[in-house]
Amino acid sequence: MVGTAGGRLSAVDLRKGAPMGFLIGALGASLIFGVVQLANDPALFFQTLMKSLGLGSVYALIALGFVLIFKATQTVNFAQGALAATGALFLAFLVQKRSVFTEGESVVERAGHIPFTNISNPLDNLGGPQWVHWSLSVVVALAFAAVVGLVVERLAIRPMIGEPLFSVAVITLGLEIMFRVFNNDAVEIELRPIGVPWKLDGFKVGDAFINWSFVAAMVTAAAAFVAVYFFYRSRLGIAMRAVAFDQEAAMAQGINVGRVFAIAWAAGAVLAAIGGIFATQPPVEQQISVDQSTANIAFRALPAVILGGLDSVTGALLGGLIVGVAEIYAGQYAAANTSWLGAGYPLIVPYVVMIIGLLVRPYGLFGTPEIERV
Amino acid sequence: MLGRPRLYTAYRQEAQLLPTWTQKVICTLFVAVLFLLPFELPVISQIPLVRFLGDNDWMRPMALMMVLAIAALGLNLLAGVAGQVSLGHAFFMGVGACTAVYLGGRSGEETWGHSLPIWIWLPAAGVVAALVGVAVSPVAVRLRGLYLAIVTLGLVFLGIHFGNTSWGRKIAGPPALGREFPGLDVRLWKEETPLINVEDDGHWLWFDVTDLQKRYLFLLVLTIAFTLVAKNLTRTRTGRALQAIRDRDIAAEVMGVPEFRYKVIAFAVSSFFAGVAGALFSALSQRILATDFGLFLSVEFIAILLIGGAGTTSGTLIGTFFVVMVPQFVEEFTKWLDRAEGGLTEQLARFLLTEGDDFGFINTAIQTPGWTLSVFDWNIVLFGALIVVFLIVEPLGIFGIWVRVRNYWKRWPFSY
Numbered sequence: 001m002v003g004t005a006g007g008r009l010s011a012v013d014l015r016k017g018a019p020m021g022f023l024i025g026a027l028g029a030s031l032i033f034g035v036v037q038l039a040n041d042p043a044l045f046f047q048t049l050m051k052s053l054g055l056g057s058v059y060a061l062i063a064l065g066f067v068l069i070f071k072a073t074q075t076v077n078f079a080q081g082a083l084a085a086t087g088a089l090f091l092a093f094l095v096q097k098r099s100v101f102t103e104g105e106s107v108v109e110r111a112g113h114i115p116f117t118n119i120s121n122p123l124d125n126l127g128g129p130q131w132v133h134w135s136l137s138v139v140v141a142l143a144f145a146a147v148v149g150l151v152v153e154r155l156a157i158r159p160m161i162g163e164p165l166f167s168v169a170v171i172t173l174g175l176e177i178m179f180r181v182f183n184n185d186a187v188e189i190e191l192r193p194i195g196v197p198w199k200l201d202g203f204k205v206g207d208a209f210i211n212w213s214f215v216a217a218m219v220t221a222a223a224a225f226v227a228v229y230f231f232y233r234s235r236l237g238i239a240m241r242a243v244a245f246d247q248e249a250a251m252a253q254g255i256n257v258g259r260v261f262a263i264a265w266a267a268g269a270v271l272a273a274i275g276g277i278f279a280t281q282p283p284v285e286q287q288i289s290v291d292q293s294t295a296n297i298a299f300r301a302l303p304a305v306i307l308g309g310l311d312s313v314t315g316a317l318l319g320g321l322i323v324g325v326a327e328i329y330a331g332q333y334a335a336a337n338t339s340w341l342g343a344g345y346p347l348i349v350p351y352v353v354m355i356i357g358l359l360v361r362p363y364g365l366f367g368t369p370e371i372e373r374v
Numbered sequence: 375m376l377g378r379p380r381l382y383t384a385y386r387q388e389a390q391l392l393p394t395w396t397q398k399v400i401c402t403l404f405v406a407v408l409f410l411l412p413f414e415l416p417v418i419s420q421i422p423l424v425r426f427l428g429d430n431d432w433m434r435p436m437a438l439m440m441v442l443a444i445a446a447l448g449l450n451l452l453a454g455v456a457g458q459v460s461l462g463h464a465f466f467m468g469v470g471a472c473t474a475v476y477l478g479g480r481s482g483e484e485t486w487g488h489s490l491p492i493w494i495w496l497p498a499a500g501v502v503a504a505l506v507g508v509a510v511s512p513v514a515v516r517l518r519g520l521y522l523a524i525v526t527l528g529l530v531f532l533g534i535h536f537g538n539t540s541w542g543r544k545i546a547g548p549p550a551l552g553r554e555f556p557g558l559d560v561r562l563w564k565e566e567t568p569l570i571n572v573e574d575d576g577h578w579l580w581f582d583v584t585d586l587q588k589r590y591l592f593l594l595v596l597t598i599a600f601t602l603v604a605k606n607l608t609r610t611r612t613g614r615a616l617q618a619i620r621d622r623d624i625a626a627e628v629m630g631v632p633e634f635r636y637k638v639i640a641f642a643v644s645s646f647f648a649g650v651a652g653a654l655f656s657a658l659s660q661r662i663l664a665t666d667f668g669l670f671l672s673v674e675f676i677a678i679l680l681i682g683g684a685g686t687t688s689g690t691l692i693g694t695f696f697v698v699m700v701p702q703f704v705e706e707f708t709k710w711l712d713r714a715e716g717g718l719t720e721q722l723a724r725f726l727l728t729e730g731d732d733f734g735f736i737n738t739a740i741q742t743p744g745w746t747l748s749v750f751d752w753n754i755v756l757f758g759a760l761i762v763v764f765l766i767v768e769p770l771g772i773f774g775i776w777v778r779v780r781n782y783w784k785r786w787p788f789s790y
Contacts, residue, residue: 076524159766163765169523171762171766174757174758174761177755178758178762299527299669303528306525339540342536344538345535347531347535355513355525355528358516358525359516362516362518370518
């Protein structure tokens with residue numbers, strides 16, 4: 001075990017002069033730019049802000065899943081994206097008989113040959129309005145995601161307790177590859193609508209159009225972070241933090257480390273699935289359906305985790321928001337240079353932000369530096 | 375000496391490439407067989423594995439294997455010997471390929487190129503990749519473990535994006551289409567007929583050789599050269615310094631090993647290998663595609679190291695063989711099952727194969743409409759499963775299995 005100690009966010013280290021100066025310069029420039037744009041076109045600025053906070057919330061949700069798993073099991077879970085897609089896909093299966101395509105036919109009517117369309121679903125027999133059915137489906141899908149997380153943990157992660165951190169991370173890479181094949185096979189080339197009640201609708205504040213999904217993402221992220229805040233102060237949460245600090249010592253204190261691992265993975269998988277559901281909606285994509293690129297959300301959120309620090313919940317929130325803001329603002333205000341920057345350049349902005357951030361703070365903004373002994 | 379193979383009386387002896395006579399003989403025979411493999415010779419073609427590996431259809435995967443072996447040796451120096459695990463190896467391969475196509479490709483309206491010969495673009499691919507590696511290493515040296523892995527992963531995404539930009543597509547070609555890549559023909563300068571013709575059938579020495587066999591031999595020479603470089607590097611002062619950094623970087627620095635300098639060297643050498651391999655990788659398919667150099671390729675190299683045994687040159691080569699050839703074997707096996715008539719094999723085929731939605735595991739139809747997976751998909755699943763199983767069951771990889779077997783027979787009949 002590597003000993004860790006709480007060298008929390010201290011005063012700016014002046015030895016890192018060059019990168020820090022660069023960072024402050026960049027921040028100052030973007031601040032001035034923001035003020036100018038705000039004066040120029042407040043509605044557009046506000047709309048971009050809400051959009052970027054929505055995206056940031058989605059990233060923060062996924063990042064929170066990463067952090068929960070990392071804090072408890074010291075594992076960077078590269079399979080988070082696959083778990084996200086799996087959860088979202090299961091929701092798509094649950095709602096497919098009720099979800100409606102544009103011309104009013106359901107997925108099942110539209111194409112009989114798509115796999116997994118004929119499974120009978122007890123939820124369909126319940127009456128009630130659409131949103132009740134949808135919410136119940138979400139709960140079932142999240143429960144399913146938790147079960148997937150538990151199974152993965154038991155089969156692939158538990159045997160690796162005590163092995164080097166990197167080996168476990170590579171195992172999750174292998175899992176990601178396997179899951180992705182099965183997910184893609186289940187999606188085939190069709191889109192799988194997840195039937196969100198608010199679809200692509202939104203409301204207007206002045207001239208700014210704001211999707212309901214932005215608000216939903218923000219509310220969900222806020223709820224998740226509050227839940228995790230209180231969870232870490234519960235008996236089990238304290239056990240989890242103890243395991244994160246030192247597995248052996250925690251074991252000696254009578255903490256069931258295996259159970260803590262299982263719960264962390266279940267929670268991480270549920271957060272991944274929530275993130276996967278949001279990954280199909282406006283700030284991220286416009287389709288409100290699961291497709292083959294849904295699983296990429298985790299790799300897009302990875303910079304948020306690293307920027308915030310792998311083992312910090314606060315870092316996950318702030319990292320997610322920073323990365324989301326950077327991505328959307330770059331997409332909005334640098335669009336004139338698309339040919340030079342390349343189509344889809346906003347997608348790599350998080351990685352650029354991450355690399356700059358790590359130059360200044362190698363363990364992320366709120367990450368705990370490793371104390372090393374010779 | 376002959377009776378006591380492990381008795382060393384001098385450091386030179388211990389540091390030999392092949393310390394025992396058995397190893398020398400086996401290694402010489404192995405290299406000889408590798409060279410004679412593509413030709414139908416009386417005795418050699420009867421050796422079980424060689425019999426079909428030497429077949430013309432298998433030359434392509436064999437060539438691919440050797441290209442990946444060069445890159446894997448590079449990653450082994452960085453991750454296995456120096457302990458700096460990088461998920462960005464595919465990025466450096468891409469850098470090499472882009473350099474090569476910029477120097478060796480033809481210029482046109484949509485593309486930049488200089489039509490230079492291979493003896494310029496192949497080394498240049500390595501050198502430019504090494505320079506990029508040096509440029510990246512100040513960031514990398516500050517980071518440890520997983521943070522390093524994820525930052526290098528970020529490089530891969532930046533690299534794929536390169537093909538989308540207006541200036542990047544002049545080098546790497548349009549995102550989905552790619553661009554024509556110069557072949558392996560060796561020219562002195564820009565003349566029409568190449569000095570050594572590698573891309574067409576022809577006659578070398580006493581043999582008639584096809585283009586695939588020529589490429590195989592060309593790559594074999596390169597691979598052996600790179601293997602020797604990689605193996606020898608680990609025996610030098612640099613190699614020992616890298617191993618010290620891997621084992622405990624702070625302890626190494628206390629002992630007087632300049633950590634920063636050696637990490638930069640490790641990045642540079644590893645990127646050089648990757649750059650050359652990247653150029654060869656694209657030269658094999660004669661097309662460069664930015665999306666080829668993605669995360670999957672990087673993971674493939676990590677898998678090669680873990681399956682073969684990280685930190686060992688021979689393990690890396692075995693791992694490459696395993697990772698490249700197992701999918702080919704599975705594919706070949708499926709084809710063989712599909713053709714099988716009568717007997718147990720047909721029963722097995724009926725159980726395993728399917729063409730539609732009915733019961734079966736492997737879908738042999740060209741388009742796979744049902745939920746069953748094609749051989750190609752199963753191979754990817756198998757690849758992921760191999761990573762997981764090897765890490766859980768045998769973390770030292772095939773090399774570890776070999777060491778266990780060897781030690782068992784060495785001590786036999788005693789258990790220790």
